[in-house]
Amino acid sequence: MSSGIVSRLKRKKVLELLEAGTRMDGRGLLEYREMTIRSSFLEKAEGSAEVRLGKTHVIVGLKAGVGTPFEDTPDEGVLMVNAEFTPMANPTWEPGPPSEAAIELARVVDRGLRSAEILNMESLGLVSGEKAYILFIDLYILNYDGNLIDACGAGAIAALKGARIPSYKISEDNEVSKTGKTKKLKLRRHPIPVTITKIGDYLILDATAEEEEVADGRFTVTFDEKGNVTTLQKSGAVGFTLDEIKKCINIASEKAAEIRKIALGK
Amino acid sequence: MSKKSKKKFKRIDGRAADELRPLKIETGVVPNAAGSAYIEMGRNKIIVGVYGPREMHPKRLSMPNKGVLRARYHMSPFSVDPRRSPAPSRRDQEISMVLGYALEPALFLERYPRSVIDVYVEIIQADGGTRCASVNAASVALADAGIPLKDMVSSCAAGKIDGHLILDLGDYEDKKGEADVPVAYMPNLDQITLLQMDGILTPEETEEAILMALEGCKKIYQVQKEVLSKKYARPPELESTEEKTEEEGE
Numbered sequence: 001m002s003s004g005i006v007s008r009l010k011r012k013k014v015l016e017l018l019e020a021g022t023r024m025d026g027r028g029l030l031e032y033r034e035m036t037i038r039s040s041f042l043e044k045a046e047g048s049a050e051v052r053l054g055k056t057h058v059i060v061g062l063k064a065g066v067g068t069p070f071e072d073t074p075d076e077g078v079l080m081v082n083a084e085f086t087p088m089a090n091p092t093w094e095p096g097p098p099s100e101a102a103i104e105l106a107r108v109v110d111r112g113l114r115s116a117e118i119l120n121m122e123s124l125g126l127v128s129g130e131k132a133y134i135l136f137i138d139l140y141i142l143n144y145d146g147n148l149i150d151a152c153g154a155g156a157i158a159a160l161k162g163a164r165i166p167s168y169k170i171s172e173d174n175e176v177s178k179t180g181k182t183k184k185l186k187l188r189r190h191p192i193p194v195t196i197t198k199i200g201d202y203l204i205l206d207a208t209a210e211e212e213e214v215a216d217g218r219f220t221v222t223f224d225e226k227g228n229v230t231t232l233q234k235s236g237a238v239g240f241t242l243d244e245i246k247k248c249i250n251i252a253s254e255k256a257a258e259i260r261k262i263a264l265g266k
Numbered sequence: 267m268s269k270k271s272k273k274k275f276k277r278i279d280g281r282a283a284d285e286l287r288p289l290k291i292e293t294g295v296v297p298n299a300a301g302s303a304y305i306e307m308g309r310n311k312i313i314v315g316v317y318g319p320r321e322m323h324p325k326r327l328s329m330p331n332k333g334v335l336r337a338r339y340h341m342s343p344f345s346v347d348p349r350r351s352p353a354p355s356r357r358d359q360e361i362s363m364v365l366g367y368a369l370e371p372a373l374f375l376e377r378y379p380r381s382v383i384d385v386y387v388e389i390i391q392a393d394g395g396t397r398c399a400s401v402n403a404a405s406v407a408l409a410d411a412g413i414p415l416k417d418m419v420s421s422c423a424a425g426k427i428d429g430h431l432i433l434d435l436g437d438y439e440d441k442k443g444e445a446d447v448p449v450a451y452m453p454n455l456d457q458i459t460l461l462q463m464d465g466i467l468t469p470e471e472t473e474e475a476i477l478m479a480l481e482g483c484k485k486i487y488q489v490q491k492e493v494l495s496k497k498y499a500r501p502p503e504l505e506s507t508e509e510k511t512e513e514e515g516e
Contacts, residue, residue: 229468237335238459249469
């Protein structure tokens with residue numbers, strides 16, 4: 001969503017192609033790139049997933065530990081999502097505190113999981129007000145070629161699904177210690193975000209970095225497997241008509257089911 | 267749900283399902299700012315100050331071909347219970363971003379190359395739906411600053427609690443409800459500029475909630491328009507001197 005001078009020329013080209021029903025890489029407007037997910041491939045992380053979507057490459061790492069629960073939810077575990085735009089992933093990214101885009105990415109993925117009540121957080125509490133499971137999901141972007149929300153959203157589900165977190169026993173004086181065993185996380189739903197990008201009057205699926213650079217905005221719809229919408233996020237300085245919104249929800253509903261199969265390894 | 271819905275549905279503050287909270291908007295509340303507005307939407311109390319278009323600092327953030335809209339949403343430490351840190355949270359930063367995206371389609375930024383329009387939003391008291399209230403106040407403040415707008419941006423949320431769709435969620439409904447769908451809308455251009463949702467809704471309910479929020483936005487638009495036209499209405503005693511002043515101006 002940049003408006004540099006060069007990207008205006010690129011935008012013209014992209015729009016010409018869209019008018020002809022195709023894209024820079026020859027895909028149709030609603031055609032997705034191939035997504036592959038390899039899950040539980042790291043030994044030291046309790047859960048992991050490597051997502052490749054075209055040239056977009058993301059690693060999702062899930063670490064589980066014990067920490068202090070939040071004051072307002074003393075009996076619940078904590079789930080945190082963080083996105084890291086590594087400087088190697090894109091020529092214009094630099095080391096430093098998370099950018100606005102990284103914060104949005106983490107927040108949209110986080111809200112997608114949270115609002116679908118994916119985990120029973122109370123089952124992750126250990127000692128009321130003192131100790132609880134803390135789950136960190138880190139979204140590590142290693143190569144950026146667009147559509148990070150979809151890639152990370154699917155990767156987070158894959159990492160959660162394959163995760164084996166340590167079991168703890170609680171002694172009489174409320175000390176916790178590892179039992180040496182591990183357990184799976186019970187996922188209540190499998191919410192999958194699908195992002196539709198708007199360029200001019202065109203709606204496209206799975207935008208590349210090049211397309212995102214010249215896009216006007218995007219709209220992310222997260223669906224669970226029961227066909228419920230669990231998160232919406234409109235982004236970019238552009239308006240959508242109600243008809244466009246409805247169209248996006250329909251497109252996302254179909255696509256989410258396909259991506260879910262990949263994320264769950266089915 | 268069916269059992270519950272047979273009983274008469276009552277909201278915690280006694281409002282009808284599609285009723286807005288009391289709404290009050292004032293302009294010109296920050297004398298130093300180019301434009302400003304104060305909004306009370308339910309118990310939300312929010313002040314917005316607008317500066318610009320003015321030179322961008324730092325310069326590297328400026329754009330050679332258009333102006334930049336920079337929105338900053340910030341909650342005061344005493345706006346919620348318990349006290350929150352004054353440092354901007356990730357939530358604040360995300361809301362700052364979506365606020366900017368909600369307002370920008372109404373502006374003619376191509377008229378202000380290398381410049382910035384700053385929109386500062388301070389949440390004095392939060393009561394659910396602060397981002398919507400902020401959009402409402404910010405678009406009035408932009409107009410108050412004399413910045414040309416393509417349309418007003420009006421905003422409110424719809425949501426679901428105990429199986430019922432409701433308009434303009436208060437804090438309790440926001441926290442306890444099943445879903446929250448904040449929407450911002452340009453009523454004359456018929457464009458949705460902010461749309462988020464957290465919760466669980468069927469696609470049909472999602473659409474219904476959006477439609478409900480749009481009706482709310484249209485009502486809020488009337489209030490915004492009234493506030494501005496009241497402030498900028500020509501006082502009757504000036505009517506007769508109108509021609510004279512114009513000649514003098516030339």
